[in-house]
Amino acid sequence: MNYGAILAALLVLTVLGFYLGRGRARAAAGRGQSRLHSLPGYYGAHVAIWMALPAFTLFVFWISFQGAIVEGIVWNGLPDRVTVLGETKPRDALPAEQKQLLINNIRNYATGDVVSGDVTALMKQGAAQYLRLEALSSWILAAAMAILAAVGLLLTYRSIAPTMRARVRVERVALLLLMVASTIAILTTVGIVLSLLFEALAFFTKVSPVDFLFGLEWxxxxxxxxxxxxxxxxxxxxxxxxxxxxxxxxxxxxxxxxxxxxxxxxxxxxxxxxxxxxxxxxxxxxxxxxxxxxxxxxxxxxxxxxxxxxxxxxxxxxxxxxxxxxxxxxxxxxxxxxxxxxxxxxxxxxxxxxxxxxxxxxxxxxxxxxxxxxxxxxxxxxxxxxxxxxxxxxxxxxxxxxxxxxxxxxxxxxxxxxxxxxxxxxxxxxxxxxxxxxxxxxxxxxxxxxxxxxxxxxxxxxxxxxxxx
Amino acid sequence: MNEKSVEHVVTAPPPEAAEADPAGADRNPVKMRTRGVNVHYAEKHALRDVSLDIGEREVTALIGPSGCGKSTFLRCLNRMNDTIDICRVTGRLELDGQDIYADSVDVVQLRASIGMVFQKPNPFPKSIFDNVAYGPRVHGLVADRADLEQLVEQSLRKAGLFDEVKDRFGDPGTSLSGGQQQRLCIARAIAVGPEVILMDEPCSSLDPIATARIEELIDELRQNYTIVIVTHSMQQAARVSQKTAFFHLGDLIEQGETPQIFTNPRDEKTQGYITGRFG
Incomplete structure (x- = not known):
């Protein structure tokens, strides 16, 4: 299943959840027992957040790790003896770079990219497996997200009552999102500095820092x-x-x-x-x-x-x-x-x-x-x-x-x-x-x-x- | 108090006021005279045909509701409106009988003779000493450091601030309290040796105690200076001024002795304003 479609479906469900929540809040207010704590929109937003946020977080983690997991399964599904660069060897005895080459070729073949060397039966077998697993994975993901969204909807929808402090909860999530955004900026800077630092350290193992800082010749x-x-x-x-x-x-x-x-x-x-x-x-x-x-x-x-x-x-x-x-x-x-x-x-x-x-x-x-x-x-x-x-x-x-x-x-x-x-x-x-x-x-x-x-x-x-x- | 330091920058002809009788406040000679002053801000007619006499060595209060043109009029008196592009001033304004809007008048000299104190204390971001020394330095009034120090001390004394700051001349002017800052601004104006001091709501950002100090100071300064003060406080006008002029919507409605304006106004608008019915 296409990832774009999954996200679009989640979006539609979330919007639905918003209207459902708001409607229920209005209905609760309409019964006139007591005044709503927050504006009805906040109840809707509360429902929407709990539908979208856990499902979306799962989505992000899933697609970051699914590649490695799928590749691992494909690798283990290959025959024990494989042919790479014309040599047939036991699969477990392959050098790391040849193993990487084989996996890259399988993935590239599966996605229609250019492969290095001729397409072998091994690649075709691996690629078919790769595509199967990927499709399966996306269906599992979609199902899991649907369940999360449904659970979120149920829990929050049922909790809607005039006494529930929806505004406070929504604002807390908004604060969290803002903090995540600023953290991303800071982490990026830290990442850049660290990558600079490690490469620079590698340089200083070859050239002494004293020579670098005080040398008069470049x-x-x-x-x-x-x-x-x-x-x-x-x-x-x-x-x-x-x-x-x-x-x-x-x-x-x-x-x-x-x-x-x-x-x-x-x-x-x-x-x-x-x-x-x-x-x-x-x-x-x-x-x-x-x-x-x-x-x-x-x-x-x-x-x-x-x-x-x-x-x-x-x-x-x-x-x-x-x-x-x-x-x-x-x-x-x-x-x-x-x-x-x-x-x-x-x-x-x-x-x-x-x-x-x-x-x-x-x-x-x-x-x-x-x-x-x-x-x-x-x-x-x-x-x-x-x-x-x-x-x-x-x-x-x-x-x-x-x-x-x-x-x-x-x-x-x-x-x-x-x-x-x-x-x-x-x-x-x-x-x-x-x-x-x-x-x-x-x-x-x-x-x-x-x-x-x-x-x-x-x-x-x-x-x-x-x-x- | 050294009269000389004040007098030696006077540019206008020697004031006959020197011989005037300081006792009779209502018989003071006219220091500034305005006839038919009109001010336009672009399309807006801000002041209409204002004719007002400002007596020497007395306090003239300009009162009226917000937007009545009293601050605009005050700023005409030392040509501060020149710095506003869209402002046009017509009519005749005289200082000691001389047209201050004449081509031959040097604005720099004019403003040295007519000092100004603003609504909000605006000390320069300099030391207390340099704030007061600013004017004398700009006008080259003093020959050496000793003269300058003497002039600064005198000015601070006249502004009633000397004892509070004598140990910290080097501190920034902005480190003083609001009331002290305003007195610093008065000292700064005095240091140039003006004959007239214009005050634009000088107490509006001060607390009652600081306000009382400034009012006392205004009363003392009246001995040597002609003062024009814009104020929103009718009590203040009644307390410090000898003459009062009431402005309303760009017109000068009524002018006269302060007691008369406050006890027996001739115009019903003045009556309405001072009794708090509008404004």
């Missing part, structure tokens, strides 16, 4: 054979982080003054009409995909800077940190300006009036009253922008270089953490080489840096909020 090519040339395999992360910092600093030098001044103009000087026109246009900048910024930086800005540098006798790399940083800064302008704009607008008008009332001019008021009042919030906004710049990937992948050079010269090519992660993980990497694993160590370090920045930024913004409440 050259992640490791030798595939002994005598290979240019396979130094150095994993000192400092040049990579230095590159990230250099590009971030350039980006902030562009984004902070421009974004902040734009915000001041928009919130303090611009007339309502100008503001209504300019703000959306500025926010269009935020809507440009970073990949577009990336090729703009790589194909337009970088050569321009190189030629301009050549004209005044400077040697500028074609993939200069300056080009990537400039474009990243432009990308971040709307981020800084719209956050700062909100923060400046949150400064109470009463403060401005107080300053004007003392005869201060508009710019004096902005410099001495509005900006100091907004400063903590603006610092928070800038920190958020910094963590955004550090994590930005596409622009630097396209416009910054790959060679990890420890330099502060913006005309040089540098590489960044994100670029190294991308290059070390894309293509056809081996998943146990230090080169690939280094991406996870870099990712972990990057995550920690941006996490710290975000925490500081949030703290600063919070402190600012407390001031006017």
């Amino acid at each position: 050259s992640p090519q490791t030798a595939i054979r002994e005598d290979q040339v240019g396979a130094s395999g150095a994993f000192g992360a400092i040049p990579v982080f230095a590159g990230t910092m250099l590009i971030t600093v350039i980006a902030m030098v562009v984004a902070v003054p421009v974004g902040l001044f734009a915000a001041i103009y928009l919130s303090e000087y611009a007339s309502r009409r100008v503001r209504a026109a300019v703000k959306p246009v500025l926010e269009v900048l935020a809507g440009i995909p970073t990949v577009v910024y990336g090729f703009f930086a790589a194909l337009t800005v970088a050569p321009m800077i190189r030629d301009a540098g050549a004209a005044v006798g400077l040697s500028v790399a074609s993939e200069s940190a300056l080009a990537a940083g400039l474009i990243m800064g432009i990308m971040i302008i709307p981020f800084v300006s719209s956050l700062s704009d909100d923060i400046i607008n949150a400064v109470p008008q009463a403060l401005r009036d107080g300053s004007y009332g003392l005869g201060a001019t508009r710019s004096e008021t902005i410099r001495q009253v509005v900006l100091p009042a907004a400063l903590p919030g603006i610092v928070g906004a800038v920190l958020l922008a910094v963590s955004r710049a550090i994590g930005e990937t596409m622009i630097v992948v396209m416009a910054a270089g790959l060679s990890a050079k420890l330099t502060v010269n913006p005309f040089d090519a540098v590489t960044t953490v994100t670029v190294q992660i991308v290059t070390n993980l894309t293509g056809d990497p081996e998943f146990d080489s230090p080169k690939t694993l280094s991406a996870f160590a870099l990712g972990l370090a990057l995550f920690l840096v941006t996490l710290c920045l975000n925490v500081i930024a949030l703290k600063v913004v919070q402190k600012y909020r407390e001031k006017y409440d």
Whole structure:
């Protein structure tokens, strides 16, 4: 039986249950013995919840475990001697990867997917069994869900009485659902961090953390054979982080003054009409995909800077940190300006009036009253922008270089953490080489840096909020 | 009390008021004069033909139900309405006989001469000292730190706040209680050396004790300053003011000596309002 159909049936039953419950509650109220504790809808919802929730939970668990169980049964139903890759062996003596291959083939054949190698009689036999079991399983599931729903309906329907506190119970379930939702978000984060952590630990068994954190050379090519040339395999992360910092600093030098001044103009000087026109246009900048910024930086800005540098006798790399940083800064302008704009607008008008009332001019008021009042919030906004710049990937992948050079010269090519992660993980990497694993160590370090920045930024913004409440 | 620090920023011609007899409150010379003042907010006609004389060194109370235009009128007196795009002010408003809406008038100087205290205490997010020092610094009134400290102390004394804050000049102004904050705002206004102080419901967010302190303070300040106060409390108007003007729906209905307005109003609308029949 189709899973979609099962869920649809459950939904229909649940809706029916809702109306049944509500109807019974109304009838109970209509008999006029005493007033209903809750609105009739709550009784309906109570019935619906107890019909749907247990059945749906069963459904979720069932489909998460049914695959493994069905495969196990199919496996045990195969003959004792099986033929895999042309060799016939006792079934129990198969190596793990061959066993997996056979099972995958059976499942793929059953679902009409591509199988590796020729279709064998063994596969056909297994696949037939697989399909039979799956159909059986879905019928059992449907029946079990129907029983659960019926039990839920019966119990809750019978319990409907004016004294039953249906509202309290429904709200408790609503609270539970909200908690589950937030838990999912948190668990996902934890999962990501753990997967990063384990891979990074695997990396640190091959490269010492001291070398990684304090090494001054980054050259992640490791030798595939002994005598290979240019396979130094150095994993000192400092040049990579230095590159990230250099590009971030350039980006902030562009984004902070421009974004902040734009915000001041928009919130303090611009007339309502100008503001209504300019703000959306500025926010269009935020809507440009970073990949577009990336090729703009790589194909337009970088050569321009190189030629301009050549004209005044400077040697500028074609993939200069300056080009990537400039474009990243432009990308971040709307981020800084719209956050700062909100923060400046949150400064109470009463403060401005107080300053004007003392005869201060508009710019004096902005410099001495509005900006100091907004400063903590603006610092928070800038920190958020910094963590955004550090994590930005596409622009630097396209416009910054790959060679990890420890330099502060913006005309040089540098590489960044994100670029190294991308290059070390894309293509056809081996998943146990230090080169690939280094991406996870870099990712972990990057995550920690941006996490710290975000925490500081949030703290600063919070402190600012407390001031006017 | 040092008169000099107050006088040396006065921009208007030397006030003849110096020779006026401070005893006869009803014979005080006119400090501010308005004739036919109209205010429009976009399409809305907020004030109609208001002509009011504000006597020097006395307290003029503006009363009336909400939305009657009394705050709007107050904000015309130091051109605070300039900051509102859609607001248009016509008519003649004078300070010491000079049109304050004339092109030659510098709004910055005008507001230095006509200080303002707002409904809600609005200390800047700075220290107590810097709050009071803000105006003198903006206007460049003092030569050095010692002068500034002296001016700040004087202003705080005049606002009756000095003894409460003398040990904590460095604390943020927002750390004070509501009543103290409002007196800080008064000190801040005094520090610039104004001749007129406008108060827009200065006690509406304060408790009765803090309100009483402010009212006492207003009574003291009357010795040196011309005060215009908007208030919703008729008791307050009766207690602190010498002259009262009653506004209703954008019209100035009646003006006169405070005792006369409260005991023997000429207009029946005034009568209705002060006896609590509407508003």
